[in-house]
Amino acid sequence: MRLGTWMGLLATVSVFLTAAGAAEAARCSSSGANFESWKKSFSAEAKQNGVKPKAIAALMNTSYSTATIRADRSQKSFKLSLSAFMAKRGAPAIVSRGRALKRSNAALFASLERRYGVPPGPLLAIWGMETGFGNVTGNQNTLSAVATLAYDCRRTEYFTEQLYAALALIDRGTLSASARGAMHGEVGHTQFLPKNVRLYGADGDGDGRVNLNSKADALASTANFLKGHGWVRGAGYQPGQTNFSAIQGWNAATVYQKAIAIMGKQIDGQ
Template sequence: IRADRGQKSFKLTLDEFLRKRGASTIVSRGKKMKAQNAALFASIEKRYGVPAGPLIAIWGMETGFGSFMGKEHTLSAVATLSFDCRRTEYFTDQFMAALKLVERGDLSINAKGAAHGEIGQTQFLPKNVLKYGVDGDGNGHVDMVGSRADALASTANFLRGHGWSAGAGYQPGEANYGAIQGWNAAKVYQQAIALMGAQIDGVSQ
C-alpha cells in the first residue's frame, strides 16, 4: 500500500526521468536486442502492426529486458491492495484474474512481480494478461515471465487493442501515441517510450 501511495518518478521532467531510468543504456542495448531478435520482431510487426522500437523501449523500461521483474509475491500484493479502500474494486478484479491465471497454468502460485501485481517481462497486470496475453512461442501457455516471445507479442496485442494502426507514427500528436497513453497514464513515461522507441527504430522525430 505504501508503494501505491508513493510513485514519485513520474513527477520528474522528461530529461530527469530519462536519466533516472537509464534511457541511453536502454536505447543502446535495445538496438542490439532488435538485431539479435530480428525474426521475432518481424513476426510481431507482421501480425500486430507494432514495430520493434516501442516494444523494446517498454521492455527495457519495465524490467531491464527481463533482468528484474519484481520481488513481491503477486497474489499477496493484489490481495492486500484489494483491501485498500482507495481502489478496492480495481484490485479485487486483479486478484480474481490472477487466480484465473493460476487455475489455467499460466501463473505460478508463488509468482513474484511488482508491488501492484504487475508480472512478467513487460509488467502486465493480471487482468490484462487474461485480455491481451498471447502465446507467442506456440507452447500452449501464456508465459509472461519466462518467454520473451509471449511477453512482447502480448504487449503488441495490448497496443493494437488500444488503437495502434500499422504504419502510423507514434510520436506525440501522431495516430499511435494514444496507444502508448493506454499503456501508462503518466505523460513523462509516454514521452520517454516514444522518444526511445524512435531512437531504437532509427526514425526521425
Template sequence: MRLANFLTTACLVTAAFAGAINTANAAQCGNTSAGFASWVDEFKAEAAGNGISPGVLNSAFANVTYSPATIRADRGQKSFKLSFEQFMQKRGGNAIISRGKGMKKNNAALFSKIEQRYGVPAGPLLAIWGMETGFGGFLGNEHTLSAVATLAYDCRRSDYFTDQLYAALQLVANNSLSTSARGAAHGEIGQTQFLPRNVVKFGVDGDGDRRIDLVHSKADALASTANFLRGNGWQAGAGYQPGEPNFGALTQWNAATVYQKAIAHIGARIDGE
C-alpha cells in the same frame, strides 16, 4: 513463476468467471493492515458466491499476507512527477536506447514476425521491455497474489484491483499462475509486467510452443505487448509520437504522462526516427 500450459484457447473464460461479478456485498476495504484478515474472509465468501471454487480460493489465499512493500510502492511513485529530462536520467533512458538498438538487431526475425502480425514495430516494444524489467533482467520479488490482494483491500483503488484479483484467480484456476509466483509490487507478471487482467485479455503464444509464458519467453512477452497495443487502438504504419495516431495506445500502457513520452522517445530512437 510460470504461466505454463495457458493455451491461447484457454483465454476463454470458464463459466464461473464469465458471469457478471456480483459486488453488492463487496468486502469492506481498509487503509491499514488491521482489517486485512477479515477482508480476506469476506472476499472469499463473495468470490465463492460468484462461482469461484473453494479449492481455488483456499489454494490462492493459503500464503497471502498484507504487503507493506506494495503499499509503499503504490504511494511512492515519485519518479512520475519528474520532468522528462529528470525521468530519462533516473530511469536510464539513454542506456535503454543503446542496449535496445543491439537487442533489435540481434532479434530481428522475432521483431519482424511481431510487426507483420500486430503492426507494432520494434522500438516501442523494446522501450517498454527495457523500462519495465531491464529487458527481462529483474521481474520483481513480491508475492504476486499478496500484492494484488493488498491493493484490492486498500481503499485507494479497490474496485480496479478487485477485478485484477478475480483475473489472478482465473489464472490460478487455469494452472497458469503459481500460488507462489513472485513479481512486481503491484502484481505485474512477466518481462513486460502485465497485470493479471491483461494476461487474460492479451496474452498470446509468441514462440509457437502452444503455451503462454510471459516470464521465461521473451517472444510471448513481446508478442503479448504488441497485442495489448493493437487491442488499444494501434494502427499499423502510423506514428506513435505525441499527437500522432498511435500515441493513444501508449497512454493505455501507463497513466503517467512522463512515462508515455519517454516510451515514445526511446522507441523512436531505437527505430532510428
C-alpha cells in the same frame, strides 16, 4: 414523525457514519489489521461467483504486504520533468541495448510486426523501461500484492478486478500461486497486471501457453495490448500522432508515455 423521533434517527445515522468512517480509516492505516477477516469474506464471495477451490486456497494463503502499500504511496518519479525522468530511467542505455536486441532478435520482431503491426522500437522501449530487458522482474508474491491492494481503500474497485483476474489465471494454470513479480502485482518481462494477461496474453514462442516470463510471449502480449488499444499499422507513434493514444493506454503518466515514444523512435532509427 415527531421531532424527537427525527432527532433520534439522525443521531443513529451520525453514529453509523462515524463508525463507518473509523472503520475506513482503520482499513487505510496500512496496518492490515482486518486483512484476515476480509480474506474470508472475499473468498466466500469469490466462491459464489464461480472461483474454484484451487484459487480460493491460494487466496487464503496470501499475506498482507506492507511493502506493496509502501510502494503504492511513494511513486514520486512520475512527477519529474521528462528530461529528469529519462535520465533517472537510463534512457541512453535502454536505447543502446534496445538497438542490439533488435538486431539479435530480428526474426522475432519481424514476426511480431507482421502479426500485430507494431514495430520493434516501442516494444523494446517498454521492455527496457519495465524490467531492464527482463533483468529485474520483481520478487513480491503476486497474489499477495494484488489481494493487499484489493483490500486497501485507495483503489479497491480497480484491484478487485485484478484479483478476480489473478484467481481466474490460477484456476486455469496460467499463473502460479507462488508467482512473483513487481510490487503492484505486475508479472513478467513487460510487467502485465493479471487482467491484462487475461485480455491480451499471447503465445509468442509457439509452445501453446502464455508465460510472461518468456520474452517472446511477453513481447507478443505487449504488441497485442497496443493493437487492442487502437494501434494502426504503419502510423506514427510520437505525441500527436495516431498511435500515441495506444501508448497512453500502457501507462497513465505523461512522462512515461513520452519516454516510450522517444526511445522507441531512437531504437527504430527514425
